[in-house]
Amino acid sequence: MDLAFNAEELAFQTEVRDWIAVNMPPEVAEESRRSRSSHVSKERLLQWQKKLAGKGWLCPNWPKEHGGTGWNSTQKFIFEMEMARADSPYLSSFSIKMVAPVLMKYGSEAQKKRFLPKIAAAEELWCQGYSEPGSGSDLASLRTRAERHGDHYIVNGQKIWTTNAHWADWMFCLVRTSNEGKRQEGISFLLIDMKAPGIKVDPIYLADGTRTPMRHEVNQVFFTDVKVPVENRVGEENKGWTYAKYLLEFERGGQAHGPRLRKAFRHLRELAHSQLDGSEPLSGNAHWREKMAALEMEIDAIEMNELIFYSNLKTGDAPGSMASIVKMRGTEVGQKITELAVEAVGWYGAPFTELRNVDSNVVPVGGAYVDDVAPRYFNQRKTTIYGGSSEVQRNVLAKAMLGL
Ligand SMILES: Cc1cc2nc3c(=O)[nH]c(=O)nc-3n(C[C@H](O)[C@H](O)[C@H](O)COP(=O)(O)OP(=O)(O)OC[C@H]3O[C@@H](n4cnc5c(N)ncnc54)[C@H](O)[C@@H]3O)c2cc1C
Incomplete structure (x- = not known):
């Protein structure tokens, strides 16, 4: 099997690479490179997304x-490869890769017209209001309530772990509209304006040391008598579970992990060249080389799986349960890279917290980018939890693919 790109594909690669090199603002790439999770501030994300939108490349x-x-x-x-190579931050997947496909499939014509062009033009950003305290893996137990009053709902309750709620314009939100029958049958899917009166957003700081306002990632969101027009309900009342599950397939399968893993692996290799094991570079240690070889094989396997997965997927298709494999293995191997990086820098990874603001002028010890290692390690713990934990993905696979 010949997996090399053909001449046409190589020409396309050059076109993409050259365009990104000219158009991605250097400050965006630098912030993404130095961030714990390849996420950047809202201003820089919008700056970059608008450039991509102008070129027509924001929503491939x-x-x-x-x-x-x-x-x-x-x-x-x-x-995806070229974006990763150039240190592009992650784009807003809540907007582009999650709510958009749901609107295309289940939204009303008015909803499509109102929301999709704003996403495609990078004018509005979304967040995801699924999880609640006690309702994460067991999402169907959610209790945030929406009561119908004529042409609007009144929403009361709480969401938790809501990534980017502090800057989002809109939230796609699961709410309980009935307590009758099965739990899944009383859920509706609402589009909520984050500027609506009665919404309060409080930050949650993660173990990675981020305590700077607006630089944090996740939040709690409280709703007190929030008025939501009925026209902002997607599909039918009490049928939200169907739309929610459809969206989860895109959340789990919407990310090409291979290119970013490959990039992180190269970075790890450079790190090992720069760190000493006694008087020799760590990269020469036989035990280390063995671990690196095993890791590289895992990345090869993920990339192969992704290539098969994406080549079978037509534009607009839902990824299905194959998405669980991609999400689970991609995030687990991503974590392994951060674990080996911590091993490589040893004690230099410890004093990380004070240094971790992008604009900080505190000088790190232990060489360039050593100070990124521990925050990345701590930050990446989240990846096997959000979007359905690895344990939950294994349950999905056992049922859907193995028929257990
Ligand atoms: C950084 C971060 C960002 C997030 N962003 C968002 C967001 O933007 N929007 C949003 O809605 N949610 C978000 N989440 C929430 C995320 O989806 C939930 O944390 C996740 O679904 C797990 O739910 P939980 O935290 O309630 O843990 P629990 O469901 O209580 O799970 C605890 C442990 O039990 C295991 N477990 C649970 N059930 C089973 C089972 N049936 N079989 C085997 N093991 C099981 C889990 O794997 C886990 O290890 C985010 C979470 C994090 C950490």
Whole structure:
């Protein structure tokens, strides 16, 4: 099997690489490189997303009629590779990769017209209001309540772990509209304006040391008598579980892990060259080399799986349960890279907290980028929890693919 890109694909790769090199603002790349999770501030994210939108490259996975690129799966993969290579931050997947496909499939014409162009133009950002205290893996137990009053709902309750709620314009939100029958049958899917009166957003600081206002990632969101027009309900009342599950397939399968893992692996290799094991570079240690070889094989396997997965997926298709494999293995191997990086820098990884603001002028000890290692390690613990934990993905696979 010949997996090399052909001449046309190589030309496309050069086109993408050159365009990114000219158009990605250096401060965006630098912030992404130095961030614990390749996320950047809202201003820089919008700055970059607007450039991509102007070129028509912000939503490559969308069907062309809604502003997609019409690229085939190899081109999309090349695009992801080049974005990772250039240290692009993660784009707003809540907007582009999650709520958008749900609106395309289940939204009303008015909803499509109102929301999709704003996402494609990078004018509005979304957050995801699924999880609640006590309702994470067991999502169907959620209790945030929406009561119907004529042409609007009144929403009361609490969401938790809501990534980027502090800057989002809109939230797609699961609410309970009935306590009758099975728990899944009383849930509705609402689009909530984050500026609506009665919404309070409080930060949650993670173990990675981020305590700077607006630089944090996750929040708690409280709703007190929040008025939501009925026209902002997607699909039918009490049928939200169907739309919620459809969205989860995109959340789990919407990310090409291979290119970013490959990049992080190269970084790890450079780190090992720069760290000493006695008087020799760590990269020469036989035991270390063995671990690196095993890790590289895992990345090869993920990349192969992803190539198969994406080449079978047509534009606009839902990824299905294969998405669970991609999410589970991609995040687990990503964590392994951060674990080996901590091993490589040893004690230099310890005094990280004070140094971790991008604009900090505190000088790190132990060489360039050593101070990124521990925060990344701590930050990446989240990846096997959010979007359905690895344990939950294994349950999904056992049921859907193995028939257990
Ligand atoms: C950094 C971060 C960002 C997040 N962002 C968002 C967001 O933007 N929007 C949003 O809605 N949610 C978000 N989440 C929430 C995330 O989806 C939940 O944390 C996740 O679903 C797990 O739920 P939980 O925290 O309630 O843990 P629990 O469900 O209580 O799980 C605790 C442990 O038990 C295990 N477990 C639970 N059930 C089973 C089972 N049936 N079989 C085997 N093991 C099981 C889990 O794997 C886990 O190890 C985020 C979480 C984190 C950490």
